Amino acid sequence: MCTIGWEHRLEYNVDVSEVYRPVPACVFAVTALLLAAGGALFAQEAPASQEAPSQESADSKADPKSYLIGPEDVLLIRVWREPELSGTVTVRPDGKVTMQLLREVHAEDKTPEVLAEEIRKGLEEKYLKNPQVTVTVVEIRSKKYYLQGEVGRPGAYPLLNPTTVLEALVNAGGFREFANQKGIIVMRKGERFKFNYKDVIRGKKMEQNILLEPGDIIIVP
Secondary structure, three states: OEEOOOOOOOEOOOHHHHHOOOOOHHHHHHHHHHHHHHHHHHHHHHOOOOOOOOHHHHHHOOOOOOOOOOOOOOOEEEOOOOHHHHHHHHOOOOOOEEEOOOOEEEOOOHHHHHHHHHHHHHHHOOOHHHOOOOEEEEEOOOOEEEEEEEEEEEEEEOOOOOHHHHHHHHHOOEEEOOOOOOOOOEEEOOOEEEHHHHHHHHHOOOOHHHHHOOOOOEEEE
């Protein structure tokens, strides 16, 4: 019973149960289903993950414009739309690779770009019209230097770019606890070069910090 007092007294009855009716349980169930469906649709539209980098770009670090191919290097030669002419080859000790149609191609001391152009010209002269050729170094075996002794990661390292002794030591993870940092030796074809890490990092006797050559061995006692 609700009563409102005005100039004219009015009385009326209001059934509260008619105003505040409970919402049926089925309405909640339908709402929940709609929300779940919307969430699933959003999940489908969202990208699952970013595209992984190609294996070629991840593995190949040799600069095609400057790296000089050497014996034992592994090359991937691709001739567009010619799968029978494409494939992986290893440079022989005489510096050559074997290809169908062209037979033997000299690869040693050439950059991947130069070698690709020579292969293209050879195919175009006799066999194909406007062939497209790419050469990628997938494994470097001809140019390596070696670290032995008290370094974080001893072993063989590819000599991809001009690298100094100091840079090589950094690449190897630095020194172990008891390394003799003043008595480092670089072995090169019977020659011995001394390297004092303490001096070099202080800017002294920088001539010790030589550029490495293929086959150099750095020994950290």
